Amino acid sequence: MHDWFTEKGGAENVVSSLLEIFPDAEFFALVDFFDDEQRKKVLKNKKVTTTFIERLPFAKRLFRYYLVLFPLAIERLDLRKFDLVISSSYAVAKGVMTGPFQLHISYCHSPMRYAWDMYFPYLEEHEVRGFREKLLSYVLHKIRVWDVVSSNRVDHFIANSTLVQRRIEKYYRRRATIIHPPVDTERFSLCREKEDYYFTASRLVPYKKIKMIVQTFAKNGKRLVVAGKGPQLKHLKTLAAGNVVFLDYVDDAHMVELMQRARAFVFAAYEDFGILPVEAMACGTPVIAYGKGGICDTLVEGKTGLFFDDQTVESLDRAIEKFETMEFDYEEISRYASKFSKERFEAEVGSFIEKRWELFRRQ
Known part of the structure; x- marks a missing residue:
């Protein structure tokens, strides 16, 4: 489970490495706008199951403007057939719905920065004023509430740095294990x-x-x-x-x-x-x-x-x-x-997931 596939970056490198560990994994995201080259590099041409956000007007260019609908879209993804769910999340992917007999491990690149610690700089940087500022403030308030509630659906958090670990503890009141992302x-x-x-x-x-x-x-x-x-x-x-x-x-x-x-x-x-x-x-x-x-x-x-x-x-x-x-x-x-290195990341993440899975199976 990943937030969205629109361009290749550090978060997508994490997805590529997870695919090396779990080559039979199935992928889900809000939207998938990868071109053929990106899909080959990141996903090895695997299909991605997406949400209704992808089919909304002008979604390819303006899908982020549908932020208020992201929680609803994520919660409509049906993952009931999977015993293990791994989310790669810097927005809403960690909010996917899972049940008591499913293990959900979230690799958190960060809680949503524009909703939390970058909230005021974001408003200043984009010069949001007047009615737009009030509307955006209300939307992000609702997003923060959902973000905290949905964090309780995660069984184990992995943070990509000490900074993100502290954010997870501050905003979600959850502990996270630090595993730095892969670098080629x-x-x-x-x-x-x-x-x-x-x-x-x-x-x-x-x-x-x-x-x-x-x-x-x-x-x-x-x-x-x-x-x-x-x-x-x-x-x-x-x-x-x-x-x-x-x-x-x-x-x-x-x-x-x-x-x-x-x-x-x-x-x-x-x-x-x-x-x-x-x-x-x-x-x-x-x-x-x-x-x-x-x-x-x-x-x-x-x-x-x-x-x-x-x-x-x-x-x-x-x-x-x-x-x-x-x-x-x-x-x-x-x-x-x-x-x-990439090899170090795959070894650490693979070991972490294997240990948590064994503990989960014994319950």
Whole structure:
């Protein structure tokens, strides 16, 4: 059970690994808008059973606007024939209905951030005002109530980071076991030859804080390469000086090369986990990161990179100045990153589920 299949990201990598563990699994989701290539990579061309949300007007482009209907849609999925249900959830998948003779294990990427800890920043970022603000507040209030109620349907939670574990405890009052998500570290081989540029990659949306990174490098004059596209691209280009290069979309091979040869990967977002920094470390590339969120589980200060304290130009610029006085062991960084490999994830999750299943069968 997954929230939705619309694009391939970290959550979908979890689904792919779960399919390696359970090759005969059947898949369910609110909607499935994968293209053929995505379906082959993530689901090995398996069919997904979806909900009525997929058939609503303009759903492919605007399905998130049907948020108020998500709980109803999830609860209409009939999973009675399954003894074991595994949900991969960052929205509503964990709310699927199961019975007393079914075991439900939820891999929680996070409780819904826009309904909980990102509620006020979300309203500010999207400039929601007036009647729209009151309507959205009411909808998200109802979603929070359902979110807590539906959390009681889960038998065991797995969290992808310490941050998410704390959110689960705070919002659901439930304990969760931390198993970090899979990172394809083998795709990012060690490179000892670094070039004189810093690198960042992301969707160009406000909460990723790429604007702050660009402003920092416009100020200090150091070379920055930015990979990614999104609604902020045009605006970011107006802020950048000649030392900042925007590459828009880059393919996988080019992404690896950019990460391998960068002096450092710059990461300024407040994320649940953060896969890109681990991929950079797999290349032996140090990471300069905002020191809150899931990155605290993956970056070792002074060994694989360093943190900066605030999401401000001044704080990041100080970290860059400090970074340039330090030396890093690229081989040690790459070895450390292997702790987050796909194989490690599959072994840990497989063992966790097997133990819980054996206990469940004995009841």
